[in-house]
Amino acid sequence: MGQLVICDHPLIQHKVTFIRDKMTNTKQFRELVDEVSMLMAYEITRDVQLSPVRVDTPVQTTEGKVIAGRMLGLIPILRAGLGMVDGVLRIIPSAKVGHIGLYRDHETLQPVEYYCSLPSDVTERELIVIDPMLATGGSANAALDMLKKRGCRPTKLMCLIAAPEGVKAVQEQHPEIDIYLAALDERLNEHGYIVPGLGDAGDRLYGTK
Numbered sequence: 001m002g003q004l005v006i007c008d009h010p011l012i013q014h015k016v017t018f019i020r021d022k023m024t025n026t027k028q029f030r031e032l033v034d035e036v037s038m039l040m041a042y043e044i045t046r047d048v049q050l051s052p053v054r055v056d057t058p059v060q061t062t063e064g065k066v067i068a069g070r071m072l073g074l075i076p077i078l079r080a081g082l083g084m085v086d087g088v089l090r091i092i093p094s095a096k097v098g099h100i101g102l103y104r105d106h107e108t109l110q111p112v113e114y115y116c117s118l119p120s121d122v123t124e125r126e127l128i129v130i131d132p133m134l135a136t137g138g139s140a141n142a143a144l145d146m147l148k149k150r151g152c153r154p155t156k157l158m159c160l161i162a163a164p165e166g167v168k169a170v171q172e173q174h175p176e177i178d179i180y181l182a183a184l185d186e187r188l189n190e191h192g193y194i195v196p197g198l199g200d201a202g203d204r205l206y207g208t209k
């Protein structure tokens with residue numbers, strides 16, 4: 001079973017509180033999501049392999065460590081996943097980005113696929129699927145299915161807020177995936193929204209409601 005990691009660094013928890021706040025405006029919301037995503041990228045890259053190199057300081061030669069060329073790909077789920085990409089890219093600038101378009105049908109809560117564009121070398125990369133909200137888990141599972149069907153290797157799912165129902169659904173359908181969250185909330189409501197959550201992440205990022 002993959003790990004379930006709650007990124008409980010105080011800076012992340014502080015910012016998530018303001019992300020949840022309904023008084024936070026679109027500009028502040030976008031900035032906070034960007035900042036939390038950057039901070040979460042530290043946790044997500046914790047297992048990156050290092051290799052030794054010699055480095056000449058002004059004083060003497062010593063041994064340093066550099067990242068051992070692991071190839072990463074970021075796969076945001078449109079729309080809301082886009083709000084997290086730049087923050088992660090600030091920490092992992094060499095990652096390539098592919099896009100999966102999914103929206104959740106408001107009646108059935110089932111994900112509807114409308115776009116998929118992946119980097120040409122995507123099958124050689126370790127992929128991190130990115131979406132701020134993991135509610136029923138339908139969208140994350142559909143994205144992971146789409147990637148696996150194309151011969152790709154997703155290893156991590158990065159979300160801001162999840163409901164226990166969504167975590168369970170991903171763990172059942174894709175048990176090897178490591179899930180990284182800033183918060184694990186109480187439950188879903190009758191409309192499939194996370195409680196207490198933050199509302200509709202896409203609408204809050206882009207000011208569409």
Ligand SMILES: O=P(O)(O)OC[C@H]1O[C@H](OP(=O)(O)OP(=O)(O)O)[C@H](O)[C@@H]1O
Binds near residue numbers: 077109139
């Ligand atoms: O776990 P689930 O029950 O599938 O719900 C989570 C999905 O819902 C939201 O997207 P939405 O459908 O609102 O699309 P948007 O990003 O375009 O707003 C969110 O960004 C996830 O993709």
Ligand SMILES: O=c1cc[nH]c(=O)[nH]1
Binds near residue numbers: 197198
């Ligand atoms: O609470 C939720 C659930 C799904 N999608 C959102 O944007 N928010």
Ligand SMILES: [Mg+2]
Binds near residue numbers: 080200201202203
């Ligand atoms: Mg939405």
